Amino acid sequence: MLNIGLLGCGRIGQVHARSIGQIEGARVAAVADAFEASAKALAEKTGAAVMAVDDLIASADVDAVVIGTPTDTHYDLIHAAAAEGNAIFCEKPVDMSADRIRDCVKAVEAAGVPFMTAFNRRFDPNFANVQSRITAGEIGEVEIVTIQSRDPSPPPISYIKSSGGLFRDMMIHDLDMARFLLGEEPVTVYAVGASLVDPEIGRAGDVDTAAVTLTTKTGRICQITNSRRATYGYDQRIEVHGAKGMLRAENMLENTVEIATSTGFSKAPAQHFFLERYEAAYRAEMAHFVDGVVNQKRISPGITDGLRAQVLADAATQSYKERTPISVA
Amino acid sequence: MLNIGLLGCGRIGQVHARSIGQIEGARVAAVADAFEASAKALAEKTGAAVMAVDDLIASADVDAVVIGTPTDTHYDLIHAAAAEGNAIFCEKPVDMSADRIRDCVKAVEAAGVPFMTAFNRRFDPNFANVQSRITAGEIGEVEIVTIQSRDPSPPPISYIKSSGGLFRDMMIHDLDMARFLLGEEPVTVYAVGASLVDPEIGRAGDVDTAAVTLTTKTGRICQITNSRRATYGYDQRIEVHGAKGMLRAENMLENTVEIATSTGFSKAPAQHFFLERYEAAYRAEMAHFVDGVVNQKRISPGITDGLRAQVLADAATQSYKERTPISVA
Amino acid sequence: MLNIGLLGCGRIGQVHARSIGQIEGARVAAVADAFEASAKALAEKTGAAVMAVDDLIASADVDAVVIGTPTDTHYDLIHAAAAEGNAIFCEKPVDMSADRIRDCVKAVEAAGVPFMTAFNRRFDPNFANVQSRITAGEIGEVEIVTIQSRDPSPPPISYIKSSGGLFRDMMIHDLDMARFLLGEEPVTVYAVGASLVDPEIGRAGDVDTAAVTLTTKTGRICQITNSRRATYGYDQRIEVHGAKGMLRAENMLENTVEIATSTGFSKAPAQHFFLERYEAAYRAEMAHFVDGVVNQKRISPGITDGLRAQVLADAATQSYKERTPISVA
Amino acid sequence: MLNIGLLGCGRIGQVHARSIGQIEGARVAAVADAFEASAKALAEKTGAAVMAVDDLIASADVDAVVIGTPTDTHYDLIHAAAAEGNAIFCEKPVDMSADRIRDCVKAVEAAGVPFMTAFNRRFDPNFANVQSRITAGEIGEVEIVTIQSRDPSPPPISYIKSSGGLFRDMMIHDLDMARFLLGEEPVTVYAVGASLVDPEIGRAGDVDTAAVTLTTKTGRICQITNSRRATYGYDQRIEVHGAKGMLRAENMLENTVEIATSTGFSKAPAQHFFLERYEAAYRAEMAHFVDGVVNQKRISPGITDGLRAQVLADAATQSYKERTPISVA
Numbered sequence A, B, C, D: 001m002l003n004i005g006l007l008g009c010g011r012i013g014q015v016h017a018r019s020i021g022q023i024e025g026a027r028v029a030a031v032a033d034a035f036e037a038s039a040k041a042l043a044e045k046t047g048a049a050v051m052a053v054d055d056l057i058a059s060a061d062v063d064a065v066v067i068g069t070p071t072d073t074h075y076d077l078i079h080a081a082a083a084e085g086n087a088i089f090c091e092k093p094v095d096m097s098a099d100r101i102r103d104c105v106k107a108v109e110a111a112g113v114p115f116m117t118a119f120n121r122r123f124d125p126n127f128a129n130v131q132s133r134i135t136a137g138e139i140g141e142v143e144i145v146t147i148q149s150r151d152p153s154p155p156p157i158s159y160i161k162s163s164g165g166l167f168r169d170m171m172i173h174d175l176d177m178a179r180f181l182l183g184e185e186p187v188t189v190y191a192v193g194a195s196l197v198d199p200e201i202g203r204a205g206d207v208d209t210a211a212v213t214l215t216t217k218t219g220r221i222c223q224i225t226n227s228r229r230a231t232y233g234y235d236q237r238i239e240v241h242g243a244k245g246m247l248r249a250e251n252m253l254e255n256t257v258e259i260a261t262s263t264g265f266s267k268a269p270a271q272h273f274f275l276e277r278y279e280a281a282y283r284a285e286m287a288h289f290v291d292g293v294v295n296q297k298r299i300s301p302g303i304t305d306g307l308r309a310q311v312l313a314d315a316a317t318q319s320y321k322e323r324t325p326i327s328v329a
Helices: A011-021 A036-046 A053-058 A071-083 A098-111 A125-135 A157-162 A171-182 A199-203 A279-294 A303-322 B011-021 B036-046 B053-058 B071-083 B098-111 B125-135 B157-162 B171-182 B199-203 B279-294 B303-322 C011-021 C036-046 C053-058 C071-083 C098-111 C125-135 C157-162 C171-182 C199-203 C279-294 C303-322 D011-021 D036-046 D053-058 D071-083 D098-111 D125-135 D157-162 D171-182 D199-203 D279-294 D303-322
Strands: A002-007 A026-032 A064-067 A087-090 A115-117 A142-150 A186-194 A209-216 A221-227 A235-242 A246-249 A257-261 A264-267 B002-007 B026-032 B064-067 B087-090 B115-117 B142-150 B186-194 B209-216 B221-227 B235-242 B246-249 B257-261 B264-267 C002-007 C026-032 C064-067 C087-090 C115-117 C142-150 C186-194 C209-216 C221-227 C235-242 C246-249 C257-261 C264-267 D002-007 D026-032 D064-067 D087-090 D115-117 D142-150 D186-194 D209-216 D221-227 D235-242 D246-249 D257-261 D264-267
Touching: A002 A011, A002 A053, A002 A279, A011 A026, A011 A036, A011 A279, A026 A036, A026 A053, A026 A279, A053 A071, A064 A071, A071 A087, A071 A098, A087 A279, A098 A303, A115 A279, A115 A303, A125 A171, A125 A235, A125 A246, A125 A279, A125 C257, A142 A171, A142 D142, A142 D209, A142 D221, A157 A199, A171 A186, A171 A209, A171 A221, A171 A235, A171 A303, A186 A303, A186 D186, A186 D209, A186 D221, A209 A303, A209 D142, A209 D186, A209 D209, A209 D221, A221 D142, A221 D186, A221 D209, A221 D221, A257 C125, B002 B011, B002 B053, B002 B279, B011 B026, B011 B036, B011 B279, B026 B036, B026 B053, B026 B279, B053 B071, B064 B071, B071 B087, B071 B098, B087 B279, B098 B303, B115 B279, B115 B303, B125 B171, B125 B235, B125 B246, B125 B279, B125 D257, B142 B171, B142 C142, B142 C209, B142 C221, B157 B199, B171 B186, B171 B209, B171 B221, B171 B235, B171 B303, B186 B303, B186 C186, B186 C209, B186 C221, B209 B303, B209 C142, B209 C186, B209 C209, B209 C221, B221 C142, B221 C186, B221 C209, B221 C221, B257 D125, C002 C011, C002 C053, C002 C279, C011 C026, C011 C036, C011 C279, C026 C036, C026 C053, C026 C279, C053 C071, C064 C071, C071 C087, C071 C098, C087 C279, C098 C303, C115 C279, C115 C303, C125 C171, C125 C235, C125 C246, C125 C279, C142 C171, C157 C199, C171 C186, C171 C209, C171 C221, C171 C235, C171 C303, C186 C303, C209 C303, D002 D011, D002 D053, D002 D279, D011 D026, D011 D036, D011 D279, D026 D036, D026 D053, D026 D279, D053 D071, D064 D071, D064 D279, D071 D087, D071 D098, D087 D279, D098 D303, D115 D279, D115 D303, D125 D171, D125 D235, D125 D246, D125 D279, D142 D171, D157 D199, D171 D186, D171 D209, D171 D221, D171 D235, D171 D303, D186 D303, D209 D303
Parallel strands: A002 A026, A002 A064, A064 A087, A087 A115, A142 A221, B002 B026, B002 B064, B064 B087, B087 B115, B142 B221, C002 C026, C002 C064, C064 C087, C087 C115, C142 C221, D002 D026, D002 D064, D064 D087, D087 D115, D142 D221
Antiparallel strands: A142 A235, A186 A209, A209 A221, A235 A246, A246 C257, A257 A264, A257 C246, A264 B264, B142 B235, B186 B209, B209 B221, B235 B246, B246 D257, B257 B264, B257 D246, C142 C235, C186 C209, C209 C221, C235 C246, C257 C264, C264 D264, D142 D235, D186 D209, D209 D221, D235 D246, D257 D264
8 A cells, every 4th residue: 555645735636635546555644735724624535644744754654745735845845755765746847947856856866766747648548549659650750749738718817927937837738748749859949929818918928829849859840839718628639740640639528419500510618627627637647656656667757857848848938038949959 | 425315404404414514425415305495505505406305315316315304204204215225314213103113114124225213322422432331341241220311491382292202202312222221122111200390291291200110131220210301401311330330421511610619619511402412423323324324334223223212112101101010022 | 414325236336336435415324235245345445334235224324225236126125215214216127027116106106205216328418418408499399319329249148038138128228318308208119120249149039239219299209229239339329300400419439539541530439338438427317316315306217217118118129029019108 | 704815734724624614704715835735635625726825815815814834934924914914813833933923013013904823722612711700700819820731742853853842832822821811911930841751852952841830910820830741631721719719620531431340430531632622722713713803803812912922931941941030021
């Protein structure tokens, strides 16, 4: 039985608790949160002990920690947990600064603890299916990757102001997905963007509509578009064109019903809420982590994947500002 | 060059003239119509000669006739054309009476002339593709055939009164399609129906909504539904379930465009007009006829197919009236 | 908190236990099974008490029972639970004999206890969406219902021999769905069938391929086809044609991925396993039962729905054997 | 009756002749070609007179010319036809040099003759439907345009060597489509590319896989990808994301048939041949030209659209070579 300590009992912590509840061989052993009420509520549901953060990390009853606290706390928690020899599951981004992530890489590698960066989309059954079939050679060598990623509606302006910007907060998922699908590291990043959805976002110094082009050493190309608005649901599509064919994952709609009337044939919108859309992905990523720790298998994505995505997001931000492609070789 | 004489220059005659214009090795040599203006108009477009019906059939310049006149004239025209040794392409139904069609079969067989019954839907690229893949064994032995066939809107009541009823005028196409796809002759027919679209149709003694179940000797099943109304276009779908899989042909929409908004994902209605929906089928059936006559190949569907469909339509009508399955073995 | 006693801890009992675990305001309080090991295993997972059947029904700690035992035990359990004033959730079929179900109806009505017949498909999000939109008038008056229902593969012959036959064991779901969608009671039933999948099934006196036509008093039509085999997954589709349009629910595929190669565009098979396909339906039906009992709302489908479906299945069986339509008015 | 003179009787000239044959109020009056046999063959089919190029342009029997000759002859033919007052329909590209197109603009404007640049894709029923619905406001202000355009297989290397490169020969269609859909002029162009399909193409100095990002003054974004290879047919898709929703045009498949087997659900490949894929577009563009000339309506796309697309293709070529975005404001 893998005893997991949850650091952070907010929305994402609760998601992970629910996933752990469905996995054989793992349980939520302890929980900690700055708000004691949150910790207590989750403890009641799971039967876990409520602990202070330091105690949880140091507890002999905890084999692994799930870090679901605010981003600026990740750095210290990773260092502490690594020092205690805990396996670590950490929400993305690992940190807002690539240099600080590099420090974390050193700490984790020195401690030799398993580490997983929670890029949950890699575990979406649709996207995972695409990637495994690329690996199996079903479409030959990858040539062009296209990623469309659009949120149903923008986050509050307060969030925008502290998020590090669209490229770091939203597109980072797509930059990781690009790495996952391209099969090669991107070497150039070119970004454009504008504030077309909400002028407030522009005034806050950010964009809400953006596009990035990545190229790899052998010439593979990835195009990504992001928007903070999609009236038709949470728009999450990928398409990979290879030498022998194309693979694409379409949106998940609310149901399979189609109505036909004089105006034509209509289906439901795409699922709106990210927790619903990626429910299966959250479950699968936690199962992967537990399996990796318990059975000493390779865990992926690891901490260097978290670093590499941050480097790409930084480069996209710079490219957008300087209006020129940035080399990240 | 196959010289074709068109008997009937109305809507369907014009369709056939246009098809012939696109086929290498055939031309409209002569046209005839009760309304001279119709004949003249078509002659101008095609360069054909305007003739009286009898003269056209007897003309040495005519190798084959296309019969597109009212149904009650088919009997005499078939006999006359067969006597003159013309190849015959005849619109469906061959006649409203199965017994009179049997007379035509004798006349055609005695004369030894090529004969094609114009069940155009067999030549629709989608339906033809389904049938050829059944024959190629892609889904194994056929088990269940489902045919959905719905007109955009009912014909005038005057037409209803003289059409012989829905089973003979509309479902006859689907009964022929069932034979085309089942690979065995139906041996029982069970029909139900009602007037749900327009009470006038009910008062005229007909139904506007109907369903038929056919079974074959080895137990294969076909279900057909018909409606005189479909708000979303001309609804023409078939589905065949076999031992190894299923083949289905979906509707042809007006275009491939999809719009996504807060209400969901919407596509265009199905094509409404039968001449547009079956444009390719009309062209292909005429090409098949010309090829068969010119190259002395087997022509199908022939006159016995016209007879068999009429027998099934008669049985469906009887089944509906007597509320019991009818044997047609 | 609604305290639920589970009668039967086999596969379906475990499904219901999992559903209850996700519903606020309900818990598995007690479990009983002829195999004590099954009861103990489920008790461990849920924290429930293991009891003997009679004790469970009589227990003051149990407000409602979920009957998931073999069909031939339902009759006695329903009578016992009703006598004790328990709310009852009963797996389908209520009983193999319509007359014995009529006895149960009397017992339940005399006791005045809430009763739900577990026709789970009514709670499938796709089918429920179709039905609610019919009720909302989106396609006008219903005219034609088409139900395609095909299992991935046949059950063991031993099951076939004791199941009461395809119409009672498999099509009963579709007959209930027909009633759910037609909005009127069927008054005639016509059934055909054959053994095309496995001759062993024919030798056991049953069919594996079947079709039924239902009509209602006002002339609405329903066509159902069943097969014990579908190579492409669990084929579960409905389509409803009304005066103003059509609603249809398509299959649920394993994922949303499409591959395009020189042979065309391909998607995954339909989900194969009924517990996966109807996972959401199982959860929703139990939530409906709990909500109905706790908040004293109308529960549907009730015991008379269980009776009516059985009457239709009996009529279909008779129609198939006698080769004639059966009146069930 | 508009009398049209065809300059060039090759493949594209024959396409235009067939289109004209289906348009009321227009006819092919005269044809000219460097190969007299080609001219004669087309004259026989259409009833047109065979003429020398200069005579055709100067003929009083010719109201309008269709220029379907090699690109390097367009310049002189446009000047000659404009001088004679002929309406001009000219294949794309107008010329390989933007400066020489500017000369043509002057000549055409000085002569005041109607001029149409044959960007046929604007007249594809799917793409035209998307554009008209954007104009009608169905998706609000345009924000992101995505164009996927992939040929089934590369042209001969000999063609590659003289084509001006992928951006000028292939992507020019997509650059025009981008202008058609964006509703604003692009002001920056960024291009990447590689030779992934055939190393011979790389050795010939061209790319076979490419992507372009365009931005407009207000921040709208367009992403285009091109490949010289698509195993699944002629891949021609557009997608437009706006403030209120998304419009997309999918590929046109060979038929509507779907097969379901144990490997899943499969449809036919996309239509392969550009003349089949764009058959309706060729007919519609010619109808637009004839209608514009006969009824003195505005003709679009005009000669400046031809110029603007060439400027964008030149900029893309330069961007690819210099690895930096190019301003085309």
